[in-house]
Amino acid sequence: MENHNISRELDFSKLVEKYPELRPWFHHNRFEWHDNSAVVLITRILLQEWGLQVQIDSNRLCPRLFNRLDYLDFMHDLLGSFKNTVGLDVGTGHLAIYALLGAKLYGLEFVASDIDRESLRLAESNISRNGLGSAVTLVHNEPSESFFDCLVSRLGPKHGFVMCNPPFYSSATEMRQRADLKADARAVSAMANELVVEGGEIAFVSRMIRESESHKESNITWFTSLLGKYDSLKPLVSLLRSKKIDNFGVHAFRSSLTQTGTQRWILFWSFKPDRPKADLFNSIVTQKVRREFKCNQKNLKERLHALDSIDVSEPNQSSLVLQVPGNVWSRSYRRQKRYAEDQMRVKITFDENTVVTWKSGLNYQLFESFCNWCKEST
DSSP, rough: OOOOOOOOOOOHHHHHHHHHGGGGEEEEEEEOTTTTTHHHHHHHHHHHTTOOOOOOOOOOOOOOOOHHHHHHHHHHHHHHHOOTTTEEEEEEETTTHHHHHHHHHHHHHEEESSHHHHHHHHHHHHHHTTTOOOTTTEEETTTTSSSSSHHHHHHOOOOOHHEEEEOOBHHHHHHHHHHHOOOOOOOOOOHHHHHBBBTHHHHHHHHHHHHHHTTSSEEEEEEEEEOOOOOGGHHHHHHHHHHTEEEEEEEEEEOOSSOOOOOEEEEEEEESBBOGGGGGGGGEEEESSSSEEEOOOOHHHHHHHHHHTTTEEEEETTTTEEOOOOOTTTGGGGGGGOOOGGEEEEEESSSSSSEEEEEEEEOOHHHHHHHHHTTOOO
């Protein structure tokens, strides 16, 4: 079952009537989200409404559900479908929330890893309680072990994807300082390893990027991680570029019942050639996979059909799909050695403006060069 439209229209008045224990936390049509006890209670009740029975340890990190749902929804859009896929949740925590929601609401298989044995013990109890043991595999990882081996070894012919909610902070001091800057910051109960790691989220996700290079040829389609700080984006994007990983993007979102909560970012990267939908790239720190400009469209079509070695299909009168073996528009093309990574597929749509969308390929400079060549059709 694929169900990525969980309703956010919660009627708290009806919830309070159905669950009287919520009443102390509901005043003047507002719920007290800034108290950890209230968050634990509403999380348990919402999961119950969605068909999941859980026990939540109030001393451990209690996930914000709509944040997690938004991340899962994004993964569905990124992959196009959850069919024949297995997810990995790195640092799953005691609720194994992505695995629980993924298995229950989307029919997904999940591998859920953690370095904390007690978190895994509690997660196993919640998974068993909901009869999801056949869909979710829990794995204990030592801090020095690879993030991704536990997924690759279980994929078989299926495709994999990676999700992660990394520890945001480099120290308890940084965590307190950032909380002091927020007037509405809620009290958070969590174990140290759930919120703090040496080097913070930059170091954690940098390690993910470096380790992912060892799995270029695996069936893992997308590696992703949630980020809690805008300042983390620039160094991580720079690392991806330094590794010549061109298939990446950043998706910004806000989560709450009305999608107006704290802003978060999802960094995603892949070693496969297929590009995701252009509207998933909504952050200023990412590269563009769709370019729009004005040009002489008749002239551009004539120039395209005159190019050597490209395959052109015309699905309708207003668009072309091109399979391009390299920069065939360049004078130096015949002198160059042709590389597999120079293969590119683009779609050109002709409307009031000309829109070029990058559909497949691993060389971003090639896409930019092609767009610039198209603009010359004036």
